Amino acid sequence: xxxxxxxxxxxxxxxxxxxxxxxxxxxxxxxxxxxxxxxxxxxxxxxxxxxxxxxxxxxxxxxxxxxxxxxxxxxxxxxxxxxxxxxxxxxxxxxxxxxxxxxxxxxxxxxxxxxxxxxxxxxxxxxxxxxxxxxxxxxxxxxxxxxxxxxxxxxxxx
Numbered sequence: 001x002x003x004x005x006x007x008x009x010x011x012x013x014x015x016x017x018x019x020x021x022x023x024x025x026x027x028x029x030x031x032x033x034x035x036x037x038x039x040x041x042x043x044x045x046x047x048x049x050x051x052x053x054x055x056x057x058x059x060x061x062x063x064x065x066x067x068x069x070x071x072x073x074x075x076x077x078x079x080x081x082x083x084x085x086x087x088x089x090x091x092x093x094x095x096x097x098x099x100x101x102x103x104x105x106x107x108x109x110x111x112x113x114x115x116x117x118x119x120x121x122x123x124x125x126x127x128x129x130x131x132x133x134x135x136x137x138x139x140x141x142x143x144x145x146x147x148x149x150x151x152x153x154x155x156x157x158x
Contacts, residue, residue, distance in 0.1 A: 041077045043069050050082060051083070053081060066088060075091035109129075125137055
């Protein structure tokens with residue numbers, strides 16, 4: 001009797017796995033297709049772990065290689081430096097738009113688990129999330145260090 005229940009339990013587990021796997025695959029493929037539509041074009045030639053770092057090495061200079069990539073992929077594209085992705089802009093109009101119109105999108109830092117733990121849930125000044133709290137917190141060092149009397153004390157050339 002125990003053998004029969006064990007076989008039924010194993011059969012039920014296999015059926016559940018076979019039913020869940022297609023749904024999980026469809027959901028993961030669907031999410032990737034949404035994310036890839038929003039990303040800029042990525043330059044070809046990157047290796048799995050090191051990315052495009054090998055393309056930026058000797059004998060050709062990196063700015064010449066990046067200029068050739070900009071001619072091939074357009075004024076805005078992304079490359080992988082190791083496991084991190086970097087967005088490259090070769091047009092001053094696009095750079096101006098990124099830093100004036102879309103500045104709130106580009107002003108934040110990447111969120112990692114290590115930074116979260118080291119900065120006490122992003123509460124430290126240098127690693128905090130950009131927002132009203134960070135702006136008010138960033139004024140404090142400027143007010144305390146950049147006072148006229150304190151700057152005169154640090155002046156060594158008078």
